[in-house]
Structures are given as structure tokens and as C-alpha cells.
Amino acid sequence: MAFEKVKRSENYSEWYNNLVKNADMAEHADVKGCMVIKPYGYAIWEKMQAQLDKMFKKTGHVNAYFPLLIPKSFFEKEEKNAEGFAKECAVVTHYRLKVDENRKIVVDEDAKLEEELIIRPTSEAIIWNTYKGWIQSYRDLPILINQWANVMRWEMRTRLFLRTSEFLWQEGHTAHSTSDEAIAETKQMLDVYAEFAEKFLAVPVIRGVKTENERFAGAVETYCIEGLMQDGKALQMGTSHFLGQNFAKAFDVKFQSKEGKLEHVWATSWGVSTRLIGALIMAHSDDEGLVLPPSLAPIQVVIVPIYRSDEERQKVEAAAEQIKLKLEDLDLSVKFDNRDTYKPGYKFAEWELKGVPVRIAIGPRDIENGTVELARRDTKEKSVTSIDGIDLHIKNLLNEIQSAIYERAKLFRDQSIHTVNSWDEFKEVLETKGGFISAHWDGTGETEEKIKELTKATIRCIPLDNIEEEGKCVLTGNPSKQRVLFAKAY
RNA sequence: CGGGGUGUAGCGUAGCCCGGUAUCGCGUCUGCUUUGGGAGCAGAAGGUCGUAGGUUCGAAUCCUGCCACCCCGACCA
Numbered sequence: 001m002a003f004e005k006v007k008r009s010e011n012y013s014e015w016y017n018n019l020v021k022n023a024d025m026a027e028h029a030d031v032k033g034c035m036v037i038k039p040y041g042y043a044i045w046e047k048m049q050a051q052l053d054k055m056f057k058k059t060g061h062v063n064a065y066f067p068l069l070i071p072k073s074f075f076e077k078e079e080k081n082a083e084g085f086a087k088e089c090a091v092v093t094h095y096r097l098k099v100d101e102n103r104k105i106v107v108d109e110d111a112k113l114e115e116e117l118i119i120r121p122t123s124e125a126i127i128w129n130t131y132k133g134w135i136q137s138y139r140d141l142p143i144l145i146n147q148w149a150n151v152m153r154w155e156m157r158t159r160l161f162l163r164t165s166e167f168l169w170q171e172g173h174t175a176h177s178t179s180d181e182a183i184a185e186t187k188q189m190l191d192v193y194a195e196f197a198e199k200f201l202a203v204p205v206i207r208g209v210k211t212e213n214e215r216f217a218g219a220v221e222t223y224c225i226e227g228l229m230q231d232g233k234a235l236q237m238g239t240s241h242f243l244g245q246n247f248a249k250a251f252d253v254k255f256q257s258k259e260g261k262l263e264h265v266w267a268t269s270w271g272v273s274t275r276l277i278g279a280l281i282m283a284h285s286d287d288e289g290l291v292l293p294p295s296l297a298p299i300q301v302v303i304v305p306i307y308r309s310d311e312e313r314q315k316v317e318a319a320a321e322q323i324k325l326k327l328e329d330l331d332l333s334v335k336f337d338n339r340d341t342y343k344p345g346y347k348f349a350e351w352e353l354k355g356v357p358v359r360i361a362i363g364p365r366d367i368e369n370g371t372v373e374l375a376r377r378d379t380k381e382k383s384v385t386s387i388d389g390i391d392l393h394i395k396n397l398l399n400e401i402q403s404a405i406y407e408r409a410k411l412f413r414d415q416s417i418h419t420v421n422s423w424d425e426f427k428e429v430l431e432t433k434g435g436f437i438s439a440h441w442d443g444t445g446e447t448e449e450k451i452k453e454l455t456k457a458t459i460r461c462i463p464l465d466n467i468e469e470e471g472k473c474v475l476t477g478n479p480s481k482q483r484v485l486f487a488k489a490y
Numbered sequence: 491c492g493g494g495g496u497g498u499a500g501c502g503u504a505g506c507c508c509g510g511u512a513u514c515g516c517g518u519c520u521g522c523u524u525u526g527g528g529a530g531c532a533g534a535a536g537g538u539c540g541u542a543g544g545u546u547c548g549a550a551u552c553c554u555g556c557c558a559c560c561c562c563g564a565c566c567a
Binding site: 011013014017026028030032039053086088122127151153155156157163169216224235238239254271272273274275304306307308342344345346347348350361363364365366373432454456489490 | 491526559564
């Protein structure tokens with residue numbers, strides 16, 4: 001393994017890329033913009049999935065699966081949605097290849113599709129086309145479905161996990177009989193995302209509403225959670241959309257109400273993706289490697305044995321195995337790294353690189369004393385602890401680490417929200433400090449665009465807990481009723 | 491997609507300007523010694539020089555196309 005050290009402070013994106021590769025999470029595939037998610041990275045995704053899935057089910061949702069391919073005509077039905085994604089859609093035009101006279105594989109022009117198929121960039125179209133057949137009466141509502149899937153958006157510039165052409169995600173698509181119920185669902189799922197981000201990813205997020213410019217194509221309102229990465233850039237970590245009756249109207253999905261009236265169905269959609277793995281990396285990791293929150297770490301505890309002779313090795317391994325069993329009884333995932341081919345120092349560095357929250361080192365000295373050496377990844381603190389009661393001790397330590405990294409991220413985030421009142425200040429803070437900028441905005445798309453043009457900062461959101469406050473737009477000086485959060489974003 | 495850069499063994503690189511069959515480090519393999527923070531010594535294996543063409547007696551080196559990646563823009567979860 002190449003332990004190439006690039007510091008966060010020197011080149012943040014190189015640091016990020018090296019980390020993803022060195023920690024063995026993913027690599028670029030030989031397909032433009034696509035990545036191979038390697039077992040260690042995928043294990044993190046599986047843990048995320050398991051937890052989110054549990055939360056979705058707890059809020060009454062069920063899973064289903066819809067096709068990858070969407071007929072172009074379906075896709076066109078909701079104009080705004082189609083327009084919003086048009087520039088990044090992969091299109092299937094043929095269904096067969098053949099071997100030509102040069103023994104090369106070529107597209108068989110005789111196998112051209114009557115109607116092109118779009119590889120889903122998102123599934124509203126195919127799902128609402130399907131829901132049309134499922135909904136006749138208010139008794140058929142609500143429909144609360146989630147799907148775990150891959151989608152494809154032909155991005156110009158990709159980055160491992162943060163933006164790849166193909167990515168994995170979940171998308172919830174719900175149908176409701178009233179606007180209020182759909183809005184409540186939208187907000188509920190936003191809360192689920194926020195809770196997941198903060199409790200499991202240990203990344204503090206700001207809940208907010210997107211401006212019209214930043215809204216999902218086809219939505220009436222887009223809610224989001226925004227996180228802050230260590231380089232001061234914001235990352236949209238999840239969105240929940242109130243779709244109004246836009247898709248119901250586009251796909252002619254009506255239901256008969258209790259009163260016997262025909263009405264269009266109200267809709268929501270919400271999603272989070274493998275981008276969250278990127279968030280996890282960028283929010284917590286350091287120059288030594290990954291720092292994973294215990295609740296999502298594929299390996300929570302690693303045990304590294306230390307020995308000289310075979311005799312010592314046997315004793316140490318026996319003790320290590322026992323500790324492993326004890327920890328596993330508490331449902332912790334434990335790796336006993338008994339490879340004889342690497343020295344302890346190497347293993348220490350490797351598991352630090354991979355972000356394992358707690359490391360146990362156990363050697364002859366410990367066997368004599370009935371102790372082990374514990375090292376926590378987040379603070380790099382080491383301590384000697386008695387083997388007696390170590391299982392509970394570690395369980396508590398993991399909880400402590402979970403909250404410590406959250407608190408650290410929160411402190412950083414809170415310190416990175418800057419309130420500014422003038423355009424000069426806005427520019428200066430953005431350039432020198434980064435982070436979120438809380439500033440007055442006149443509410444127009446033009447001003448938002450202009451600011452983006454001038455500074456590359458966008459309005460990340462209008463926070464849900466915003467306080468009404470009279471002020472003047474930081475750019476135009478026009479009257480404003482509230483502050484919004486600006487930032488440079490991924 | 492626009493501007494700039496890079497591509498040589500699993501990884502990182504020298505060589506390129508000025509054409510003559512590829513350097514070094516890490517890693518890998520074998521053996522011995524080691525093992526509480528990335529081990530030492532000895533030996534060995536490993537290369538279509540991103541790719542497709544072109545120029546040339548001869549191309550990693552010169553020319554052209556393409557691809558990928560990085561940095562800066564535009565686009566975006």
C-alpha cells in the first residue's frame with residue numbers, strides 16, 4: 001500500500017482523492033465519470049442503507065423497484081422536470097450489437113428503438129406513470145414507497161462519491177390526498193434525514209428551503225439539509241420535495257374523494273445518495289486518514305496483537321480472541337488483525353488510515369498485567385485499560401467518540417456561520433474564511449444570480465428556523481425581510 | 491464544454507527540450523533475522539512508456555487524433 005501523505009491544508013481535493021483511494025473505499029472505473037465502490041466503501045454504504053431503511057419503515061414506508069429505463073415520452077410529460085435534467089441524460093437508442101466484417105463489435109443499426117429510452121436521472125416520471133394505474137379512490141392513498149436504486153446524470157465534472165455519473169441512492173415517492181398531508185410528509189422526511197445526518201454521520205446540518213433558482217425541477221418547494229465540510233464549502237446532503245400536483249397533472253393521476261369529487265393527487269419525493277459517504281469523509285477526516293463515526297464504521301474495534309516468540313503469540317492471540325468474543329456479545333464489529341506478515345506499527349497506521357474508531361493493542365506486557373492499550377482514532381489518545389470490564393468500557397468509549405466527533409464538527413460549523421451586513425464584508429468573509437454567510441437578500445432570482453456570478457457563492461437555503469428581521473439586501477440594498485445562508489458549495 | 495497541466499511496472503517517479511529500446515524509491519516474491527508506531531540484510535520477478543495513427547533505418551522522446559485524471563471556470567445530489 002502506498003502511504004502517500006497529502007495534507008488537507010495543502011491541497012484539499014488531492015487530500016480527499018488520496019484518502020478515498022488509500023483507505024480503499026473507491027477508485028475511478030475505466031468508464032467516464034463512474035467509480036468502483038470497493039468493499040470497504042460499500043460496507044459504509046450498507047450501514048447507511050440499513051439505518052435509513054429502518055427509519056423509512058418506521059415512518060410507514062415500504063420498498064419497491066421501478067425500471068432503470070424511462071421511455072422518452074414519459075420523461076417529457078412534466079416539462080420542468082424534463083428540462084431540468086435534459087442536459088445530463090444518457091439515452092438508449094438501440095437494443096442489439098453485431099459483429100461486423102472486421103470482426104469488430106458494432107451497434108446494429110437495424111435494431112434502432114422506435115422510441116428512445118432514457119436512463120433514469122430520477123424516477124418521478126416512470127413512477128407517476130405507474131401510480132396512475134394504482135390510484136382511483138382516496139382509499140388508495142397515501143402511497144408511501146421508497147426505492148433503492150442507481151441513477152445516472154451525465155455530469156461534466158465528477159468527483160469520487162460527491163458527484164459521479166452513476167450513483168446509488170434512495171428515492172422516496174409518495175402520493176397523498178391533500179396538500180397538507182404531502183407537505184407534512186415532505187417535512188417529516190427532511191427531519192428523518194437531519195436526524196440521520198446528525199446522529200449517525202455525526203455531521204450537523206441546517207434544515208432549510210431552497211430558493212426558486214435552486215429548487216428541484218418540477219417541485220413546488222424543495223427542502224434540504226446542508227452540511228459544512230472542513231474546507232469551508234457547503235454540501236447539500238439530502239433533499240425532500242413537495243411536488244404539489246405537478247406530476248399528478250402531468251401523468252393524469254386523479255382520485256375520487258370522500259365527497260365524490262375527482263381531484264389530482266399530491267406528491268412528494270425525497271432522496272439521499274452515496275454522496276453522503278463523501279460528506280462523511282470531508283467532515284471528519286484528518287491528515288492521518290479517515291475518521292469514521294462508530295455508528296457507521298464497518299469495523300468499530302480493531303485488535304492488534306504484539307509478540308516476539310510463538311509462545312508469546314499464542315498467549316496474546318488467545319487473550320485477543322476472548323476480548324473479541326466479549327465485544328461481539330455487545331454487537332460490536334471487531335476485527336482481530338492477526339496477520340503475521342505485517343508489524344504492529346504498520347497495522348496501527350493502516351487502521352488509522354481506514355478510520356477504525358478504537359484500536360486495542362495487546363502484547364506480553366499486557367498479558368502479565370491484565371491490561372490492553374486502547375487508542376481512539378478521533379483524538380489519537382492512548383490509555384492502558386484493564387481487560388476486566390473492557391467490553392462495556394469500549395461500548396461507552398464508542399458512544400463518547402460518536403458524540404465527540406459530532407461536537408467537533410458542530411463547533412466548526414457554528415464558528416463558520418458569519419453574519420455580514422455589507423457587500424465588501426460579504427466578499428471578504430467569503431474569500432478569507434469561507435463557511436456559511438448569513439446575509440440579507442432581496443428575494444429576487446436576479447440578485448441571486450448576480451451574486452453567484454460575482455462570487456461563486458449560492459444561496460444554500462433559507463433556514464427553517466429563520467427569524468424575521470428587517471434589513472437591506474447585501475448586494476442591491478433593497479428591503480429584505482430575512483437573512484439567508486450563502487456559501488460556496490460542492 | 492472552455493483555459494492550463496499530467497499520463498512511463500501495483501503506487502510514486504527520472505528520462506522527453508537535443509530520437510538509438512527505460513532510472514530510482516516504495517510495494518511484490520524467496521530466505522534469514524525482526525515484531526509495544528509504517529523493520530533490516532541478501533537475492534529475484536515485474537514495463538504494449540495512456541491509446542490510435544503519422545514522420546523516421548530507428549519513437550517514451552517529434553507530429554496529429556482520441557481517452558483518462560488533476561487545477562481553474564460553466565453545470566449539478
